[in-house]
Amino acid sequence: MTLYPVETGNFKLDGGAMFGVVPKTIWSRTNPADSNNLIDIAARSLLIEDGNRLILIDAGLGNKQSDKFFSYYNRWGDFTLDGSLKKFGFHRDDITDVFLTHLHFDHCGGCIQWNKDRTGYQPAFKNVKFWTNQNHWKWATEPNAREKASFLKENLFPMKESGQLHFIGNTDKNFIEQSELGFGIHFVDGHTDKQMLPQLKYKEKTIVFVADLIPTVGHIPLPYVMGYDTRPLLTLEEKNIFLNKAVKEKYYLLFEHDAHNQLCTLKQTERGVRLDQTYSFNELFN
Structure with a gap:
């Protein structure tokens, strides 16, 4: 198995929304804002090459x-x-599976594109199975x-209409199961219902793709919870469980x-779990 970090594009979001009740004077130390209070955000995917399968975790905003x-x-x-896939010698038609942590537009927008005459939509990956879970699909297609x-409807329903949509079995939050894709999954519900965080063993290191449970290094402290989360108190509980487990089991967070930071490790301090070291993918695995 080989892993590749796939940068699909960067954007900006309001820093206050990204850090909820945490004051700007504190969060701006790790995530400085521009004159419009916007902070830098990545849309980083992970590509997994495993035998005949090429699995992409999330697909960015699309175009x-x-x-x-x-x-x-x-x-x-x-x-x-496309540029990031080409860098590693791949094309989007090579992808066999797209695993979606959840169905917010910045995670699944790249799954669907305009058709040739721009009269409708079609999958942007012609050979893939799109993977979500049934509870989250219901949550997304009957939104609060x-x-x-x-x-966004244009991101979701074309997946189903194409016949390429598939569901992974659900389990209780924070429980890791072996999914049909062959890796562990943390189910978390604070940000959105049944978000899925993949866990993989790679080159003797345990990597967890933390998606929107911990969006950036600046979100590691326990109360640093996004204003976007639907159940912030549940996020606190889920983060507490996850962060302590991550320290104990020496996870690398992707x-x-x-x-500006691809991966990190964590450490236990008197103030709780905190950042230990940051890494680029290349320096850690090459």
Whole structure:
């Protein structure tokens, strides 16, 4: 098995929304904001090459939304999904599976694109199985008012209509099971219902793709919870369990949304679990 970090594109989000009740004077130390209070955000995917399978974890924002839509997110930098795949010698048609941590637009928007005459939508990966879980699919396709703007119909229903949508079995939150894709899954519910965090063993290290449970290095302290989370007190509980387990079992956290840090380790301190060391993928595995 070989892993590749795939940078699909960077954007910006409001720092206050990203850190909830934490004051800007504190969160700006790790995540400095621009003049509009926006902080740098990545849309980092993970590519898993395992025998005949090429599995992509999340697919970024995509490019089918309107200029007005993207103007809210201030995309920056030169990264694209296709460019990052090409760097490693792959094409999107090589992908066999797209595993979706959850179905917010910045995680699954790249799964669907316009058709040739722009009259409708089609899968952006012609040979894949799209993987979510049934509980989260129901949550996303029958959205609450708080999350409705993040669950876009044009991202979701074309997956089902294509016949390429598949469901992974559910389990209790924080329990790790062997999924049909052959790796462990942490189910967490604070950010959105039944978000899935994949866990893999790679080169004698345990890696967890932490998605929106811990978006950036700056979100490691326990109360640093996003304003976007639907159940922030549950996120606190889930983070507490996860962070302590991560220290005990020496996890390497792989960040989806940290534009400046790809991976880190953690340590236990008098103030709770804190950052230990950060790493780039290349320095850790090459």
